[in-house]
Amino acid sequence: MKEITYADAICEALDEEMAKDENVILLGEDVGIIGGNFKTSVGLRDKYGEWRVKDTPISENSFVGIGIGCAFTGLRPVVELMFADFLAISMDQVANQAAKLRYMSGGQVKVPLTIRMPIGGGRSSAAQHSQSLQAWVAHIPGLKVVLPSTAAEAKGLLKTAIADDNPVIFMEHKMEYNKKYLVPKEEYTIPFGQANIVHEGEDLTIAATSNLVIKSKEAAQELDKEGIKVEVIDLRTLVPLDKETIINSVKKTGRLLIVDEGYLNFGISGEIALSIMNDVFYYLDAPIMRLGTASVPLPFSPALEFSVIPDTKKIYGKVKEIVG
Amino acid sequence: MTKSEMLRMYEQMLRIREFENQVFELYKQGLMPGLAHLYIGEEAVAVGACAALNENDYIVSTHRGHGHLIARGAETKPMMAEILGKKTGYCKGKGGSMHIVAYDKGILGANGIVGAGIPIATGAGYKSKLKGTKQVTLSFFGDAACNQGTFHESLNMAAVWKLPVVYIIENNLYGISVNINRVTAVEDLSVRAKGYGMPGVTIDGNNVLQVYETVRKAVTRARKDEGPTLIECKTYRWKGHHVGDPATEYRSRDEENEWKAKCPIKTFESYLLKNSIAEEDELEEIKNSIINEIQKAVQFAKESPYPEPEEAFEDLFA
Missing domain, CATH: 3.40.50.920 (Rossmann fold)
Structure with a gap:
């Protein structure tokens, strides 16, 4: 085991999956040069280049949609919403598009898209940056919904999310990012649907x-x-x-x-x-x-x-x- | 453009017209569940634009999507079956008129949400750019979609990242009942391109050769990694917003007749004859074969079985 922060564990999962599969890309606000608002993609732009780690404009609905278009045509995008509250802005692409495109096409297409976002209160971030909106997404058929607890859990579950051929909503708790946890040194994944x-x-x-x-x-x-x-x-x-x-x-x-x-x-x-x-x-x-x-x-x-x-x-x- | 390419465009426009006429018939006979948004009158846009594509390019369509699908080479039998909710449809009866996907033809889906296909098309462009595949994506949408946030957001990203996407506005003047002039201050929607830093042009959407030439140039530009283009095609929706809308309350019969006089198929037919590119009997032959094909599509759809109720639970997750 090794001791790393929850944010580092997320970053390691992204790094390992990006190294393994060149179709894995990151899109989102500030994910590139500064390595993410919560420092979950530090160093990845330098390692994989700006086209695989893209700083987007503040256009949540459309950059989630761009993720869908990428997933539709063979990539495995990981899109970051800076806060789960911003789901409200991107909800058409999440709920009406990502969740439904495979079903509506009669199974012709896959949407291997992971959408990561921090949830939770405790930082005095007030009403628009603190919500835990898992009920919104769990309500919509066609989305998988993941809520990891510790750093080790976050890493193993995120690797499974990225490898999944379906849209996965991955909700990280913002109070955990800077906490240190023991995480296995060797590569591992945690399957979905096993409490x-x-x-x-x-x-x-x-x-x-x-x-x-x-x-x-x-x-x-x-x-x-x-x-x-x-x-x-x-x-x-x-x-x-x-x-x-x-x-x-x-x-x-x-x-x-x-x-x-x-x-x-x-x-x-x-x-x-x-x-x-x-x-x-x-x-x-x-x-x-x-x-x-x-x-x-x-x-x-x-x-x-x-x-x-x-x-x-x-x-x-x-x-x-x-x-x- | 060769004679056979021109006749192919003529044939595709006729195929769309006849397909839509028969969809309307099926609706009136009560054989079609739900509704459909007919493309009659706008055929030159889809056909001219799709003629400019390579086989491995992509298109993203709209709720008024039958024309784009046919122009891109989707088969009329599984399309018609889908519209009737049959198991043999493109989406096994799960999508219907508004959601037909034909992935093997690079058709990334029609879409029931106005403007929602624009970012998806932009994402397909992002993939092509990242992978250097030289594939171009055509993003079709209507005048009303230009007032959605997705239009603004997506065109901005496509321009700054120089993505190989051609954005095609089908300005048919109406968003359901509202004339575009009542909700938008600019006369030509293509002027918005300037604000994103991409070329924009407004053309006659009822002139299939003009559409083809304009889109071809934009596609070539995109393929050379020079970035996206916005093309506004002025056209007209002959029928109401959907099959159940008589369009009597918000527009005049005079206006409709004015546009019908500019029928894209008739215009092209005259061009072909006047320039001795084709003979009348040649065109007649094409018409007859199309009528026959669509009849078979209708028959196929009618005779196809409905899906079993338990199939509602299939295809949710991969």
């Missing part, structure tokens, strides 16, 4: 996404001390969703808490809860509960922002509430 149990337990299951997996694990370690054994599942991918791992865990624990930083209202946690209900209903000892971001625009002041997004303490508190 990962990161902490075992018998009393309650937490199904979590993105960096809330790490916070759920922290809460579980705290609860261990009190004799409450929590099983934490890293969902890794929302589409495809590994329901089986959640169902098997809930059958064992009888309790489920779903933790995701998206807005709680009409978000992914409600969908996950109901999609497994038939399988777990008679095993439940308590109602399924969830934690998410309150339904307000993300406020600027730390005094306000941290009050509306989930964290370790809130996860701990919610588990205590359910276990009683």
Whole structure:
């Protein structure tokens, strides 16, 4: 193992895939000369040239569309949106084009396109640079949706995304970029649709996404001390969703808490809860509960922002509430 | 241009006209699910433009796409079958009139969202530039698409990166019911090219030879890595926005008749005869073979089976 940051892990995944396949290119705002707003493509323009690492104008809808045109004709573009919030600008190309072109063509074409973007609050970036919009994209048939937790997860999953022949929405948590993690030295990938149990337990299951997996694990370690054994599942991918791992865990624990930083209202946690209900209903000892971001625009002041997004303490508190 | 090339263009325009006439018939007979946007009156644009392409070039079409597809060599049988929602259609009944893709012909798709094909065409151009394949992409779109953000964004990127894309505006005067003059202050949309740093030109879109010559020059320029061109073809949509639109509320019969008098097929026919390039019976023979071909396409489409309901769940992911 080696210790690198989450941003470096992303950069390594891009570098390895670009070295392996000359059809892999990067497009996006500031991905070239400065190596990305969050430093996830540092050095790649020097290594692969400006046509494979292209600084685009601020034209999100059309540079996603250019990515689609490239994917359509044989390339494997990785397009970066500087913030997931900018999905709103590019949504026609994401939802009406990338997601649907293969299906509408009756399977004639492939769209091997990866669209990367940071999600999440915690940096006082306020309402237009902090959202976790996974529900928007998971809702649209034809898109795969990936939410890595740690640096090692991000690297292995991003390599799988780039090699996938379908459009993949790859959502990185912006609070993780500068954190250091242990990452395997040798090359590896992580398959889609296989959730990962990161902490075992018998009393309650937490199904979590993105960096809330790490916070759920922290809460579980705290609860261990009190004799409450929590099983934490890293969902890794929302589409495809590994329901089986959640169902098997809930059958064992009888309790489920779903933790995701998206807005709680009409978000992914409600969908996950109901999609497994038939399988777990008679095993439940308590109602399924969830934690998410309150339904307000993300406020600027730390005094306000941290009050509306989930964290370790809130996860701990919610588990205590359910276990009683 | 040789005689056979000119007759090929004549034949392609007739093929589009007859195909569209029969689509309209099928709609009126209640055999077509949904709607279709007919290309009647605009045939010279697609045919003249596609005649300027090489076999491995690309085109990106629009919701009014039947003409582009036929001009680029798509087969009329699977096109008609697709329009009727049949399993034998180009997209196995999943796309319909607005979404026909014929990837083997370099047709990267018609598109139901106005202006959405422009960045996709630009991306195909990016690939050709990056790989040095010398392939050129034609991006077709209407006057109304010029007011979408994708037009601005894509033309800007194509110009600054000198991408091998030719942008072709089919200015048929209307975005559904709204005359372009009511929503756009400039008379010629091609003047916008100047703002992006690319050449722009406005031509008679009903003159197939003029379209061919103009697009040929732009394609040659693109292939030589000299960058994109914007070409505005002034033309007219003879029918309403779609098959169910009688176009009675927003334009006059006089205006329609004025444009019908400038029929691109009749104009070209007169040119061929006047310059003794073809004889009348030669042209008659082409007409008859086209009528026969489209009849067979209709029959093929009608007799083809519908897809099975479970096929709705196929082709989502590769």
